[in-house]
Amino acid sequence: MGVSTRPRLRVGFVRAFWAAIRAGASREEAAAAAGISFSTGKRWFWERGGVMPAVGSMRPSGRSLSFAEREEIGLLRAAGCGVRAIARELGRSPSTVSRELRRVPRSSSDRHRERRRYRASVAQADADRKSKRAKPARLATNVRLRGQVQDRLRHNHSPEQIAARLREDFPDDPEMWVSHETIYQSLYVQGRGALRRDLHQRLRTGRALRKPHRAADQRRERFAGMVMISERPPEVEDRAVPGHWEGDLILGSTQSGSAVGTLVERSTRFVMLLHLPGGHGADIVQQAMVTKVATLPEQLRRSLTWDQGAEMANHVQIAEATGLSIYFCDPHSPWQRGSNENTNGLLRQYLPKGSDLSFYGPGMLDQIAAELNARPRKTLSWRTPAEALDALLSGQPGPPGVATTA
Numbered sequence: 001m002g003v004s005t006r007p008r009l010r011v012g013f014v015r016a017f018w019a020a021i022r023a024g025a026s027r028e029e030a031a032a033a034a035g036i037s038f039s040t041g042k043r044w045f046w047e048r049g050g051v052m053p054a055v056g057s058m059r060p061s062g063r064s065l066s067f068a069e070r071e072e073i074g075l076l077r078a079a080g081c082g083v084r085a086i087a088r089e090l091g092r093s094p095s096t097v098s099r100e101l102r103r104v105p106r107s108s109s110d111r112h113r114e115r116r117r118y119r120a121s122v123a124q125a126d127a128d129r130k131s132k133r134a135k136p137a138r139l140a141t142n143v144r145l146r147g148q149v150q151d152r153l154r155h156n157h158s159p160e161q162i163a164a165r166l167r168e169d170f171p172d173d174p175e176m177w178v179s180h181e182t183i184y185q186s187l188y189v190q191g192r193g194a195l196r197r198d199l200h201q202r203l204r205t206g207r208a209l210r211k212p213h214r215a216a217d218q219r220r221e222r223f224a225g226m227v228m229i230s231e232r233p234p235e236v237e238d239r240a241v242p243g244h245w246e247g248d249l250i251l252g253s254t255q256s257g258s259a260v261g262t263l264v265e266r267s268t269r270f271v272m273l274l275h276l277p278g279g280h281g282a283d284i285v286q287q288a289m290v291t292k293v294a295t296l297p298e299q300l301r302r303s304l305t306w307d308q309g310a311e312m313a314n315h316v317q318i319a320e321a322t323g324l325s326i327y328f329c330d331p332h333s334p335w336q337r338g339s340n341e342n343t344n345g346l347l348r349q350y351l352p353k354g355s356d357l358s359f360y361g362p363g364m365l366d367q368i369a370a371e372l373n374a375r376p377r378k379t380l381s382w383r384t385p386a387e388a389l390d391a392l393l394s395g396q397p398g399p400p401g402v403a404t405t406a
Helices: 006-022 027-034 038-047 067-078 083-090 094-101 120-131 143-154 159-169 180-188 197-202 282-293 315-322 334-347 362-373 385-394
Strands: 244-251 259-265 271-275 303-306 325-328
Touching (some): 006 027, 027 038, 067 094, 067 120, 083 094, 143 159, 159 180, 244 334, 259 282, 271 334, 271 362, 303 315, 303 334, 315 325, 334 362
Parallel strands (some): 244 303, 303 325
Antiparallel strands (some): 259 271
16 A cells, blocks of 8 residues: 555544544444554554543644644654645645644754754644744834824725735835734734724724625515526626626615615726615616716626615616616525625715614715725735726726626
8 A cells, every 4th residue: 555545544534433432332342443453553542641532633623733633643743644645635726734843853963954853742732832932913013003003004004904904015025014903903812912903993893803704695585577697698798898897785774764875896896886866766876876877987797796685676677778788686595696796895884774864965965885896806916996997998908707808
């Protein structure tokens, strides 16, 4: 049996043995179930001091390797596995495994680190020691960098946008680079607060603490005459052709009955907002959409994908007036309008839930859309939607994933 298969089988024996122990089998019964000798099973049992590995301990345990993962690295390495084979077995990246294997104790008499044996216990002790080391916060020690980050937060840029744009704006100055996680920790984590605490209000969520995302509202209504998303041309799905839009409503407070319509172009993520005075009935939405779409050049009027809300009851009239082919999502499937859902989340920073959205007139909505279109976006290689749209209309090469007109 070759070296490439033997280590994987050995790990399978180990897992089978401990699975049987966990199920209540004796050491002898577990060894038989795993297909190993009783002496081997006994040795494995005593090597762990009789302590069973936790269920799923061989799966990634978070950002840091667990002791169980380090034990498996040692086992696979001793069996002759390479870095990538170990990474596949653990579900970790090869760079993580490579760094871990370098946790071999230094020795002045041994210049060949790769020849020394990796030991999980020694590596775990080294990791524990380094984790306790005092590390000054990067944003606390670099005043110039802190000023740049705080200024961009005040302009409502997200930490990820800031981190990526700093590399673009200061390509030859690594001292002005910072990860988005460092920015989040400076805002959220006690003892890491190098940034002004009130700047968390500039984040899209406005939260002072991290919380999991809530499920999106799944209200849907069906009506006759819809062309479903399954009939939409493939060119829309891969975003290769510009001019395909996703749309939805952002609802205000229940008492006001107000709403704002949103339109997002799939290739560039360019957003337009619909002013809906007096409610969001089908006739009002139709009038606002026809007016707004009329401002677009012909090559940007191809299709529109919407959910099954009653506000689109006049979709036939809208299609005739605008030239858009209109498609409807499946019930309870907000991911089919992913760009629009993401944009609506960004817009909640400007249009808070529970507020009366009739307060925002056409000029205010255009200003909000302009600010959102001026934000750098990761999916556009950190260009802004406005820059991507300008490049598209001028025929210049755009970032990956953004088509240009012929």
